[in-house]
Amino acid sequence: MFESAEIGHRIAKREYDGTVPKLREALLKAQYDLLADRGFPVIIIIGGVDGAGKGETVNILNEWMDPRHIHTHAFAEMSDEERERPRMWRYWRALPPKGRIGILFGGWHTDPIVNRVIGRTDANEMRLAMEEIVHFERMLADEGALILKFWFHLSKKAQRTRLKALEADPKTRWRVTDTDWERFKLYDRFRKVSESALRETSTGYAPWIVVEGSDPNYRYVTVGRTVLDALKKRLAGKRPAVSRAAALPEPALDGRTVLSSLDYTSTLAHKAYGKKLEKYQGQLNLLSRHKKFSQKSLIVVFEGADAAGKGGAIRRVTGALDARHYQVTPVAAPTEEERAQPYLWRFWRHLPRKGRVTIFDRSWYGRVLVERVEKFCSEEDWMRAFHEINDFEAQLAEAGGVVVKFWLTITKEEQLRRFREREKTPFKTFKITAEDWRNRKKWDDYERAVCDMIERTSNDQAPWVLIPANDKYSARIRILQTLCERLEAAL
Amino acid sequence: MFESAEIGHRIAKREYDGTVPKLREALLKAQYDLLADRGFPVIIIIGGVDGAGKGETVNILNEWMDPRHIHTHAFAEMSDEERERPRMWRYWRALPPKGRIGILFGGWHTDPIVNRVIGRTDANEMRLAMEEIVHFERMLADEGALILKFWFHLSKKAQRTRLKALEADPKTRWRVTDTDWERFKLYDRFRKVSESALRETSTGYAPWIVVEGSDPNYRYVTVGRTVLDALKKRLAGKRPAVSRAAALPEPALDGRTVLSSLDYTSTLAHKAYGKKLEKYQGQLNLLSRHKKFSQKSLIVVFEGADAAGKGGAIRRVTGALDARHYQVTPVAAPTEEERAQPYLWRFWRHLPRKGRVTIFDRSWYGRVLVERVEKFCSEEDWMRAFHEINDFEAQLAEAGGVVVKFWLTITKEEQLRRFREREKTPFKTFKITAEDWRNRKKWDDYERAVCDMIERTSNDQAPWVLIPANDKYSARIRILQTLCERLEAAL
Numbered sequence: 001m002f003e004s005a006e007i008g009h010r011i012a013k014r015e016y017d018g019t020v021p022k023l024r025e026a027l028l029k030a031q032y033d034l035l036a037d038r039g040f041p042v043i044i045i046i047g048g049v050d051g052a053g054k055g056e057t058v059n060i061l062n063e064w065m066d067p068r069h070i071h072t073h074a075f076a077e078m079s080d081e082e083r084e085r086p087r088m089w090r091y092w093r094a095l096p097p098k099g100r101i102g103i104l105f106g107g108w109h110t111d112p113i114v115n116r117v118i119g120r121t122d123a124n125e126m127r128l129a130m131e132e133i134v135h136f137e138r139m140l141a142d143e144g145a146l147i148l149k150f151w152f153h154l155s156k157k158a159q160r161t162r163l164k165a166l167e168a169d170p171k172t173r174w175r176v177t178d179t180d181w182e183r184f185k186l187y188d189r190f191r192k193v194s195e196s197a198l199r200e201t202s203t204g205y206a207p208w209i210v211v212e213g214s215d216p217n218y219r220y221v222t223v224g225r226t227v228l229d230a231l232k233k234r235l236a237g238k239r240p241a242v243s244r245a246a247a248l249p250e251p252a253l254d255g256r257t258v259l260s261s262l263d264y265t266s267t268l269a270h271k272a273y274g275k276k277l278e279k280y281q282g283q284l285n286l287l288s289r290h291k292k293f294s295q296k297s298l299i300v301v302f303e304g305a306d307a308a309g310k311g312g313a314i315r316r317v318t319g320a321l322d323a324r325h326y327q328v329t330p331v332a333a334p335t336e337e338e339r340a341q342p343y344l345w346r347f348w349r350h351l352p353r354k355g356r357v358t359i360f361d362r363s364w365y366g367r368v369l370v371e372r373v374e375k376f377c378s379e380e381d382w383m384r385a386f387h388e389i390n391d392f393e394a395q396l397a398e399a400g401g402v403v404v405k406f407w408l409t410i411t412k413e414e415q416l417r418r419f420r421e422r423e424k425t426p427f428k429t430f431k432i433t434a435e436d437w438r439n440r441k442k443w444d445d446y447e448r449a450v451c452d453m454i455e456r457t458s459n460d461q462a463p464w465v466l467i468p469a470n471d472k473y474s475a476r477i478r479i480l481q482t483l484c485e486r487l488e489a490a491l
Numbered sequence: 492m493f494e495s496a497e498i499g500h501r502i503a504k505r506e507y508d509g510t511v512p513k514l515r516e517a518l519l520k521a522q523y524d525l526l527a528d529r530g531f532p533v534i535i536i537i538g539g540v541d542g543a544g545k546g547e548t549v550n551i552l553n554e555w556m557d558p559r560h561i562h563t564h565a566f567a568e569m570s571d572e573e574r575e576r577p578r579m580w581r582y583w584r585a586l587p588p589k590g591r592i593g594i595l596f597g598g599w600h601t602d603p604i605v606n607r608v609i610g611r612t613d614a615n616e617m618r619l620a621m622e623e624i625v626h627f628e629r630m631l632a633d634e635g636a637l638i639l640k641f642w643f644h645l646s647k648k649a650q651r652t653r654l655k656a657l658e659a660d661p662k663t664r665w666r667v668t669d670t671d672w673e674r675f676k677l678y679d680r681f682r683k684v685s686e687s688a689l690r691e692t693s694t695g696y697a698p699w700i701v702v703e704g705s706d707p708n709y710r711y712v713t714v715g716r717t718v719l720d721a722l723k724k725r726l727a728g729k730r731p732a733v734s735r736a737a738a739l740p741e742p743a744l745d746g747r748t749v750l751s752s753l754d755y756t757s758t759l760a761h762k763a764y765g766k767k768l769e770k771y772q773g774q775l776n777l778l779s780r781h782k783k784f785s786q787k788s789l790i791v792v793f794e795g796a797d798a799a800g801k802g803g804a805i806r807r808v809t810g811a812l813d814a815r816h817y818q819v820t821p822v823a824a825p826t827e828e829e830r831a832q833p834y835l836w837r838f839w840r841h842l843p844r845k846g847r848v849t850i851f852d853r854s855w856y857g858r859v860l861v862e863r864v865e866k867f868c869s870e871e872d873w874m875r876a877f878h879e880i881n882d883f884e885a886q887l888a889e890a891g892g893v894v895v896k897f898w899l900t901i902t903k904e905e906q907l908r909r910f911r912e913r914e915k916t917p918f919k920t921f922k923i924t925a926e927d928w929r930n931r932k933k934w935d936d937y938e939r940a941v942c943d944m945i946e947r948t949s950n951d952q953a954p955w956v957l958i959p960a961n962d963k964y965s966a967r968i969r970i971l972q973t974l975c976e977r978l979e980a981a982l
Contacts, residue, residue, distance in 0.1 A: 059813065074816075315554065330559040
């Protein structure tokens with residue numbers, strides 16, 4: 001992978017001086033076209049060996065283009081807010097919105113590579129980290145991001161020469177630290193690990209471009225041209241479809257579904273309900289104050305048909321918790337800032353710290369429910385969402401998150417009864433809108449989408465819990481009970 | 492202040508049971524009206540002595556209303572991201588958007604009170620902290636926020652009794668910690684300090700409501716009713732004008748202004764420019780890598796007439812810096828999320844951490860420039876902005892921020908020349924729009940606004956630096972020079 005970057009590539013000064021003015025002008029123009037287009041973000045990753053001119057190249061890009069519309073991020077030590085969330089949270093925070101260029105120094109690749117080099121992780125952990133990256137970048141590409149990854153390489157000899165030269169000059173001496181020499185000792189190992197990392201994460205939609213770092217002019221022009229060509233191509237053409245849907249889910253031949261097989265008959269009398277409510281709310285309260293919970297977090301998803309009783313159920317859950325420790329996030333139409341980001345961004349930003357609870361009233365499953373049924377997104381988009389969501393929830397679990405997902409379901413007749421009741425009760429009329437009636441007409445489409453969703457996103461770590469909710473009392477108790485069980489198992 | 496909250500207020504159970512259902516229903520309705528109205532946020536502050544039922548009351552409010560539209564925040568230990576910004580940053584982050592209710596546990600008052608009680612601050616520091624709070628709340632009220640501050644009080648005797656009772660019950664024992672008893676020893680001092688804090692921060696637009704905490708029923712109904720009445724009153728009426736403008740600034744009688752007195756004649760030849768550019772960029776680079784800068788931050792504001800050369804100047808500044816350490820924030824129309832917050836919110840969110848630089852390409856001064864001239868805001872709004880901005884910048888300076896503000900100014904003739912040049916040069920046409928020509932027609936209005944701005948917001952800590960920019964070279968050098976001087980003085 002690095003062979004061609006050890007042969008001493010260089011560009012003569014005359015050629016450089018002749019090339020750069022036009023290149024700069026073209027880059028600037030492309031940047032403004034991107035800004036006017038606002039169709040996609042550009043993510044430029046800069047990685048590579050020490051002393052290969054990564055920093056200077058980032059500065060040159062900022063100099064050649066308009067720095068006002070470039071977001072440059074270097075990922076230094078994690079802040080404590082970052083440490084209390086899944087590993088990728090800090091990268092989600094740094095993503096550029098559509099129309100902008102984000103230069104991510106080190107990207108999400110450097111940490112896993114360094115961890116492997118210094119032996120903090122083993123080979124399998126490394127491979128899993130690479131898999132995580134591949135999924136992440138595929139998602140970004142599917143969301144439309146233009147991803148360019150540059151790896152700055154130096155041969156061992158060239159790196160030694162360069163570090164020495166930097167040290168010899170008083171003006172640049174500060175740039176060489178002990179860590180650099182420490183790392184230099186690990187050159188061979190670093191080369192080996194990073195080569196496999198690059199191989200495993202180089203994809204058609206997010207390729208690595210290896211750049212020989214010994215000659216600044218060569219480096220700058222190579223990066224500048226690559227960015228320019230990719231930008232122009234993308235601005236001229238259509239958004240490439242990365243993940244095509246090979247086949248769509250079809251209903252089972254016998255017409256039976258997980259929903260139709262549910263038992264809707266169980267009920268609970270008012271008095272028994274009161275007793276059980278007190279019991280499980282008390283239990284949940286104790287669990288949420290458990291010492292070990294300070295190292296966990298709880299993420300609860302409420303989904304369900306209109307009028308299935310999500311709001312009432314949520315209030316019985318929050319009633320058991322201390323308001324200082326939970327947030328309820330009602331999910332409605334995304335804001336302007338959210339629309340400029342990948343689909344899952346608006347959920348990442350609400351993830352709880354350790355020791356906290358976030359309850360989502362509707363959630364990321366909107367993609368495979370309302371957006372699928374109403375055709376707000378393409379088939380490709382909702383088909384790939386199943387995998388993206390599983391990946392997202394696996395990351396939550398990995399970081400100590402207990403993910404509990406409820407689907408509250410009622411029969412079609414019960415929904416009609418509740419709609420009519422809402423229309424009649426003055427205080428409840430705000431809860432029923434024309435949209436509810438419209439959705440109801442698509443009952444079968446929704447049911448099919450729900451069944452696909454359950455089949456494709458229920459898993460050991462975050463199983464769907466189906467709650468027959470014709471009887472509100474028994475539904476609420478089952479919800480509280482489930483939360484207690486899941487927390488107990490996790491603590 | 493606390494006398495009336497030590498007389499044993501209580502509500503009988505029968506009265507409570509008779510009151511609550513209607514109160515809840517009305518609160519919920521008012522909450523939905525607020526949500527539909529989206530005209531203002533509601534900020535509920537909960538403070539008071541330990542053991543007076545603050546937590547339970549917050550939980551009750553969440554139970555009585557719809558917790559999905561309430562943001563509850565408890566301010567625990569500061570995170571490192573918060574520690575690296577001005578003190579109020581964490582509170583700005585927690586502000587609820589318009590249409591929502593934010594319950595802020597402890598508010599911004601508890602820290603200064605506790606710091607004074609334990610002797611970490613002296614009397615003057617305490618008073619300054621109170622002044623800061625008064626300014627902050629006045630700004631919030633001016634921005635339309637409905638602010639309700641509840642202080643839960645217990646007499647010394649009642650507090651001892653309550654803490655003992657909580658301890659005696661195994662179910663509630665966890666709630667009493669050693670810190671609580673430690674603090675109890677400080678009761679008298681706490682009472683004295685908090686009484687003066689309440690007095691100094693109780694205003695018509697953000698009053699303290701002292702609630703006796705010994706009887707839960709009394710407490711809940713008092714808070715519930717107060718919230719309901721305030722919400723209903725506000726929803727029914729108009730937004731109250733808090734800060735009326737007593738008088739507007741008038742131009743000086745002799746017609747002379749700071750701008751007309753500037754010397755536009757100094758120029759710099761290309762060769763001399765190149766030399767000086769290298770010199771000052773090098774100096775700025777060294778300063779930005781100075782050890783002591785890791786405890787400071789640099790906030791640079793660029794304002795100026797259209798075509799005055801802000802963009803070019805910014806690029807000469809960023810050219811001296813490492814792209815990993817600065818962000819340029821171009822200020823355009825606010826986003827939807829920004830419009831739902833007080834005016835300065837969108838600048839607070841971009842404040843740099845320590846050791847970093849943020850460059851604002853246009854800034855919070857838009858309020859007293861374009862928004863004033865184009866009448867996008869009322870006279871009251873831009874008149875109060877002068878004070879709010881001074882207050883904001885004082886907070887930045889207090890937290891180690893070096894604030895440098897440049898006004899780039901060109902003569903009317905020079906602007907015309909540049910507009911025409913832009914129209915002629917193919918690559919520059921994107922830089923000139925119909926809006927620029929429209930703005931130019933209001934040259935005198937803008938000039939007057941600029942003069943008022945300079946007069947009212949130039950101060951020792953963050954003086955305006957007026958840059959005659961008919962000659963781009965000399966303007967850029969003066970800017971770099973000023974940055975070096977200001978940084979040098981600060982380090």
